[in-house]
Amino acid sequence: MKTQPDIVVVGGGPCGSYAAYTAAKLGAEVVVCEEHKKVGAPKHCAGHLNISSLKRLGLRVPRDAIENEISGAVFVSPSGREFVLRCRSPVTYVVDRERFDKHLADLATKAGVEYRFKSRVKSLLFDSGIVRGVALKGEGKVETNVVVDAEGCSSAVLKQTGLAGLKASETVRGIQAEVDGLEGVDEDMVEVYLGRNVAPDFFAWIIPRKDGTAKVGLATSTGNPHQYLRKLMEKHPVASKKLKNSQITGISVHPIPLAGPIPKTYSNGFLAVGDAASQVKPTTGGGVIFGLTCARTAGEVAYEAVKNRNFSESFLSRYQHQWKRLVGFDLSAMLWMRRMLNSLSDNRTDNIIGLCNRLGIDETLEKFGDLDFQGRSIIPMIKYPGTIAVISYFLVSWLTSQKKQ
Numbered sequence: 233m234k235t236q237p238d239i240v241v242v243g244g245g246p247c248g249s250y251a252a253y254t255a256a257k258l259g260a261e262v263v264v265c266e267e268h269k270k271v272g273a274p275k276h277c278a279g280h281l282n283i284s285s286l287k288r289l290g291l292r293v294p295r296d297a298i299e300n301e302i303s304g305a306v307f308v309s310p311s312g313r314e315f316v317l318r319c320r321s322p323v324t325y326v327v328d329r330e331r332f333d334k335h336l337a338d339l340a341t342k343a344g345v346e347y348r349f350k351s352r353v354k355s356l357l358f359d360s361g362i363v364r365g366v367a368l369k370g371e372g373k374v375e376t377n378v379v380v381d382a383e384g385c386s387s388a389v390l391k392q393t394g395l396a397g398l399k400a401s402e403t404v405r406g407i408q409a410e411v412d413g414l415e416g417v418d419e420d421m422v423e424v425y426l427g428r429n430v431a432p433d434f435f436a437w438i439i440p441r442k443d444g445t446a447k448v449g450l451a452t453s454t455g456n457p458h459q460y461l462r463k464l465m466e467k468h469p470v471a472s473k474k475l476k477n478s479q480i481t482g483i484s485v486h487p488i489p490l491a492g493p494i495p496k497t498y499s500n501g502f503l504a505v506g507d508a509a510s511q512v513k514p515t516t517g518g519g520v521i522f523g524l525t526c527a528r529t530a531g532e533v534a535y536e537a538v539k540n541r542n543f544s545e546s547f548l549s550r551y552q553h554q555w556k557r558l559v560g561f562d563l564s565a566m567l568w569m570r571r572m573l574n575s576l577s578d579n580r581t582d583n584i585i586g587l588c589n590r591l592g593i594d595e596t597l598e599k600f601g602d603l604d605f606q607g608r609s610i611i612p613m614i615k616y617p618g619t620i621a622v623i624s625y626f627l628v629s630w631l632t633s634q635k636k637q
């Protein structure tokens with residue numbers, strides 16, 4: 233048992249484990265404190281991950297963690313119009329998050345990381361304003377030089393540093409049901425349902441597995457997510473037909489931060505990563521790939537701090553500089569996209585889906601689109617007339633909605 237590790241990571245989710253793995257592989261002594269008795273449970277995530285991004289991270293997902301391979305998406309407008317984006321080969325995996333998280337924790341353990349389960353971090357320990365460790369629920373404490381906060385979106389630990397955490401108004405409430413008996417859904421396509429009455433300020437989804445089961449979910453900025461889910465499954469003109477013989481076998485509710493990253497992700501002896509830092513795509517709510525990208529940087533910077541015996545805020549600020557270089561532009565661009573999407577009336581969403589069909593932008597999207605790096609992938613698309621028309625319509629709709637306010 234490590235008595236005074238170099239680095240303590242709060243939370244054994246994907247970002248905590250990946251930061252821990254990176255730092256340990258470089259040579260640091262790392263302890264992960266996880267409040268539950270194992271990683272990956274309880275599950276709340278759809279686990280829809282871009283294959284090329286996983287490759288970019290150098291991560292091979294074990295076969296038994298892959299529930300499905302997806303080749304595209306069907307976007308269903310509020311009035312039931314469809315836009316189908318089908319690629320020639322699979323572009324995403326649907327992963328079982330418990331197995332995926334376990335795989336990352338196994339990698340970390342093999343690199344020398346020690347996991348302490350049922351270890352809820354109650355508070356940070358400070359010495360002259362510098363984070364020096366964590367106090368655990370019950371009696372224990374762990375002293376260290378760097379705390380990497382990967383606690384997810386509760387922000388409870390982060391706020392003790394004085395950093396601005398997430399506000400409830402900056403999250404949407406996500407709900408996801410495990411269902412069986414799915415009918416009429418292509419097994420290699422996800423379905424995305426749009427509309428202010430379907431999922432205010434977000435969207436609903438059906439993500440099929442090969443065996444006729446699926447993950448059905450949505451997120452909403454207002455109202456009761458359970459009621460929206462029931463409405464989707466029982467009353468939606470398109471989705472309800474596919475779900476009419478489905479039984480719910482499990483359900484989870486969890487917030488999704490959508491306001492873009494928190495302004496400052498470091499402090500003396502402290503780094504925040506993943507959902508804790510809101511490094512989540514504001515368009516889709518996907519937080520795994522960008523969270524892992526930033527977690528790797530956090531692990532590297534925490535290790536450098538240990539090597540240089542410098543845990544000051546000014547040294548650790550390189551973390552923010554580096555993750556911003558990797559994903560900052562895309563996160564900012566997606567925040568704008570989210571604001572524009574939220575400003576659309578159902579009528580305009582219908583028109584956009586109609587435009588995408590008429591102008592045949594599916595080929596341009598297949599060629600240049602990237603599920604994760606959505607900001608930079610727009611740039612090469614701008615020269616295509618179809619995309620120009622859709623973007624222009626978006627902008628006009630958004631400007632009109634701004635004038636009305």
Ligand SMILES: Cc1cc2nc3c(=O)[nH]c(=O)nc-3n(C[C@H](O)[C@H](O)[C@H](O)COP(=O)(O)OP(=O)(O)OC[C@H]3O[C@@H](n4cnc5c(N)ncnc54)[C@H](O)[C@@H]3O)c2cc1C
Pocket residue numbers: 242243244245246247248265266267268271272276277278279280281351352353354382383384385386389406407408449485486487488505506507508512517518519520521523
């Ligand atoms: C309904 C829904 C669907 C989603 N679908 C997708 C998707 O398809 N693709 C995608 O990329 N993203 C998706 N996301 C987002 C994704 O789940 C998160 O972005 C991702 O899990 C963030 O990883 P993390 O490691 O930062 O935090 P988490 O996965 O939340 O892990 C945090 C860990 O910290 C532990 N912890 C918390 N507080 C403490 C404490 N005080 N002490 C000790 N341990 C603590 C928790 O137990 C947990 O294990 C979805 C989210 C929701 C809600």
